[in-house]
Amino acid sequence: MIWLDTLIQGILLGGLYALFAAGLSLVFGIMRLVNLAHGDLIVLGAYLILGLGTATGLHPFLAAALALPLMFALGWALQSALLNRVLGDDILPPLLVTFGLSVVIQNALLMGFSADSRKLPIGPIEAQSLPLGPVTVGAMPLITFGSAIVVILGLNWLFYHTALGRAFRATSDDPVTAQLMGIRPRRIFAVATGIAMVVATIAALYLGARANFDPAIGPARLLYAFEAVIIGGLGSLWGTLAGGLVIGVAQAMGAAINPEWQILAGHLAFVAVLLVRPRGLFPRAND
């Protein structure tokens, strides 16, 4: 029974990792941009929720709702003013710029909020749990997992059933031809990064509600997100969810054996998947 419990906890934790990864997957899928600042942008989102909550007295869930449009605007501006300038045939400039951005965000947060670790005050729901058959699960992990499913469903709907989604996929296939079809790739990229930041803000809410955060934890979140995207197969959102689950379950299992093995087990699972399926679990059909 302890193993079933561990499995369930791991799956629910995987939902959080899928949320970390979904924005990264979206941006990479559309513009082949690896955003090394993605983890730090999630942490920035957590501080924004904290700041808005403190300033207005609102519950973190409502503060997060306020933060969503702000983070969308930030993503839009970031892409328009900075990242669009470095996109091109050479993949090195975007890597360097987003790496620099990562350092800038961490230090700005350090100046603004100090190195003290913080937590989003979500109140009594934090300790609530409900019995689910033979195991008991926490309310927050369940909500986190549910949110991940809703986010992936929403992104899939956007991708495959809207004009904007078709423009995303067309631009992803061939930005030069897309221009001849009247699509403005730079504007499409700005919207995509805005949406990625909306997802990052949702991830930030659950990150800050689950555990302490401080300005330095971004890169580790990026690593989990990265592994989830690669395990799932580049360009597949459901794959990203599966990748998050693999890491979540591996970490939970590792921790059950020995608490020191939690992080290591996640990375080992990543390596194991790469050894067996180098292109991930659900690679796109004809890349």
Add this chain to the structure above:
Amino acid sequence: MAILSLRGASKSFGALKVTDDVSFDLAPGEALGIIGPNGAGKSTLFNLITGNLRPDAGRVFLDGRDVTTETPMQRCASGIGRSFQIPQPFDHLSVYENLLVAARFGGGLSASAAPDACMDILRRTGLAQVADRKAGGLPLLSRKRLELARAMATQPRVILLDEIAGGLTDGECGELVATIRAIHAEGTAIIWIEHVLHALTAVVSRLMVLNFGKMLMIGAPDAVMAAPQVREIYLGIEA
């Protein structure tokens, strides 16, 4: 007034002049053919018209308006549609979605008008059977048809066709010519680069010959094909 004009358009890649002082006018609804040996600068000329390349010298006019500095997106919105010599569909989109993207963004059609317009184009180009297939998995003939269909979906007033008859059987070529004639009959102006002369002359009323980036001759197809310098340079026949 001419729908499309080039005035002294020139473009060089390094020391190579690929377009050399080309000027011509295209009347609304006219069909113009372009022939010339490989490397004569035919596709480059299209790139100058669509805005994928900027000319080093000279101007491009649409409806008398100077569009030389406009982007491909702006020119697409102004009514220039283009098919590529080497088909470049959006591989991961279905055939129908390829058209939908072109119709919504390029043609400016509304969400309610675009589906019908796209289905109509699919029927006319013989793609209705493969509408839901991913474009990346189509055979060559269907990919060439998709190039034409997608260009049509942007609701162009001038459509640029780049060697879409190459590699087709006679029967397929005949169907293609019929489709293009129908597009022309609706008043869409056409510029068509083609090596398959009988297909070209079945549609166009004027023919331009390019050689080493220069416009060698432009005029009625019969007169152009009979001209000694064309026979010598293009057909390799001693005059």
